[in-house]
Each structure stands twice: as structure tokens, then as C-alpha cells.
Amino acid sequence: MSPRASVAAARQTRAAILAHAVDLASVEGLAGLTIGRLATDLGISKSGLLGHFGTKESLQLAVVERAAEIFWHKVWTPVTDTPPGLPRLRAVCDAWVDYVERAAFPGGCFFVATIGEVDDRPGPVRDAVRGCVVRWRRELSWQIELAVRAGELSPETDPQEIIFALGASIMMLNHELRLHGDRTAVDRARRAMSRALDRPPST
Amino acid sequence: MSPRASVAAARQTRAAILAHAVDLASVEGLAGLTIGRLATDLGISKSGLLGHFGTKESLQLAVVERAAEIFWHKVWTPVTDTPPGLPRLRAVCDAWVDYVERAAFPGGCFFVATIGEVDDRPGPVRDAVRGCVVRWRRELSWQIELAVRAGELSPETDPQEIIFALGASIMMLNHELRLHGDRTAVDRARRAMSRALDRPPST
DNA sequence: CCTACCGATCGGTAGG
DNA sequence: CCTACCGATCGGTAGG
Helix, strand or coil, X not given: CCHHHHHHHHHHHHHHHHHHHHHHHHHHHHHHCCHHHHHHHHCCCHHHHHCCCCCHHHHHHHHHHHHHHHHHHHHHHHHCCCCCCHHHHHHHHHHHHHHHHCCCCCCCCHHHHHXXXXXXXXXXXXXXXXXXXXXXXXHXXXXXXXXXXXXXXXXXXXXXXXXXXXXXXXXXXXXXXXXXXCCCHHHHHHHHHHHHHHCCCCC | CCHHHHHHXXXXXXXXXXXXXXXHHHHHHHHXXXXXXXXXXXXXXXXXXXXXXXXXXXXHHHHHHHHHHHHHHHHHHHHCCCCCCHHHHHHHHXXXXXXXXXXXXXXXXXXXXXXXXXXXXXXXXXXXHHHHHHHHHHHHHHHHHHHHHCCCCCCCCCHHHHHHHHHHHHHHHHHHHHHHCCCCHHXXXXXXXXXXXXXXXXX
């Protein structure tokens, strides 16, 4: 009777669509994510599905946003207990590797998989992905700065240098796991990331 | 008159198709590479184009093969002058970074762009891409072994550790250049790669 | 290499 | 949320 019920149902449907869409996009890519396929998988009509988003691009943007929520929940939330600065950075690296290893999405880390796809295609979707990456790096950069202030890292530390090393290890780890199935890469990535945090700043 | 002329013409057409296809695939991906688009760009009919390859998958395999030829030509050939072992490894790193920086393909390094796409899609195309990566790593591994034997690298060196660090830097560099347009990443990548070659083996 | 065509699927709309 | 439809494009084939 009340509109509440239908509104709640619509929200639930939307959430179910996004849950599946994020998984699908991690494998097929954001472009390979088709409305027909998604609708069939969910037992819904195409137009019913599209009604929740309007256009495919809006769907893609919603998928990126949802993937970012999942990322923060899996990698950042478990770490907010540990003290800021270097301890939290170490905890983040662990959680980050766990997240890639345990493959939150069937296609591996959604963002590692997506970055290569949207790299060369200017538009709102690329901007949204970049925005997520930038936000994440800002958080890392801030923790590095705190570690420097606390004397846990050398005052000459270049945050960008550390972030480069961490991101590089994560991307390579995803690649090793998914293309080569080499699970020894997990420890290699952990070592590379610790080294980046231990290393004295170079010239 | 002689069949030679038409055979030669066909080979030339095939080469022209592949040249454009590799560029296109570096931006649109191997799946986003469509026969219709490719034919239109080249002023050719779809069936005329498809006659050279048979199926889209064969076209994709030919594109991967061609991309590998270009990669070896740009990164390996210029380096065969320098002495094997550590000197050649350093030269390879330089050439590799140049290749990514100068963007041999409009979409950046073809393989970095493609790996994320074929990662999760078993089949001949994925196998072909993986084969290229494996061949490249074998060559790197061999040069590392030569460097160890020559006493240029510590005897406890783990080749896989170095290869991980080099590959990680290259992937991250491609990402920094193409998603963020951050050209300072070029020097960061060079430093990270030298460090990987200088570093004493860790536990 | 071409024209002419095939069935399937794409994103999206009309109208309810 | 649905059915019914749109034009465009997909990979591919027939026949020359």
C-alpha cells in the first residue's frame, strides 16, 4: 500500500543488480558488461534493469562506486584499529595483499583489472576510476606523512616513491596470480612492500 | 599475370591490417577490436579482411604475435650489442622504460594493456599472451643467471625476485603515465629497476 | 578482394 | 517492473 514497500524493494533490486554487475565487470570489463547478459543472469527484463540506471554509462559509474565501497571495506576498515603512521601502513599492506590474494571479485582486484581498460578512453567512467585511485593514494600519502612526523620514517622520505613501490607490487601480484597462477608471488609482494617501507630514501 | 604478384599483394594487405589492428587493440582491447571497425578504417570489406584470418580469434592471435615481434624489436634488438649479464640487463631496463614511455602503441604497452583483459578468459588468446610473457621472462632469467656466474650479482640472487621487481615497475609506470599523466614516474621506475639489480638478496 | 546476406545481440525507447 | 519494438552492429557465410 504505502510507497515505502516498493521503494525499499527497488533499492534491494538495485543492490542485487550492482552486486552481480561488479563481479561480472571484474571478469568481462566495464565495456564487456552488457545489459542483456546482466538482465538474463538476474531473471529480469532489460528495460526493468535499465530503469534503475537510465543508461549503460550510469550503470558503469554505479559499478565503479560500488567496487570502491567494497575495496575500502575490505582493505581500510579492518585497519582503522591499528595506530596511525607506520603500523597502520604495514597493516594496510597486509590487508591489501589479502584482498588481492583472496580475490574479492572473480576477476581479481576490480581496479587493477579496470585501469588498463579505461586508461585510454577519456570520459566520466575513466574520471571516476581515476578519482578512486587518487582518493586511495591520498590516504596512503597521509599515513606516510604521519609516519615521518612520528619519526617512524626518515624525514627525507618521498611519499610518491613509496606509493609507487606499493602500487607496483600489488599490480604485479594480481598479474602473477591470475595469468600465471604463481602463488609464491604473494610472499614476494609482501617482501617488496616491507622493503619499500623500510628502505632509507635514495637520492 | 604470375601468381607471385597477387600473393605479394595479399601479404602486404595482411601486414597493413595487422599494423592497424595492433594499434587499435592497444586502445580498445583484443575483444573491443571489431572486424567491421577495422575494415572501415582500412577501406576494405569485412569479408575481404576476414579472408586473411578466417575467424576473429585467428586475427587476435595474429595481433598478439605481431605485438610480440614489435616488442622484441624495440626492447631486445637494440641491446644485443651490449655484453651479456648485468650490463645487458641494465640496457634492457633502459630500453624497456623507453618503450613504455614513448608508447610504441597508442594505447601504451600492448601487453600491459592486454594482460588484464585476458587474465580471466581461458582460451588460445590467453595462452598466446602468456606464452609471450613467459618467453620474455626466460630471457631475463637467463641474463640474470649469466650475471650471477660472472660474479656481477650475488650467488644467492633469486631471479624471480628481480623479475618481479622489474615487471612491477613497468606495469606501474604504464599506469602512472596513462591514467595520471605523471611523467615523473619515468625516473621513479628507472630508480626502482636499478635498485632491484643492485640490491643484495634478502632472506 | 567484392556484394549481399544471415541470425544474434547490442543499447535504448514507447507505452503501459 | 513488463512486452514489444527500434536501428545499429556484431561475427560470419554464400557465391562469385
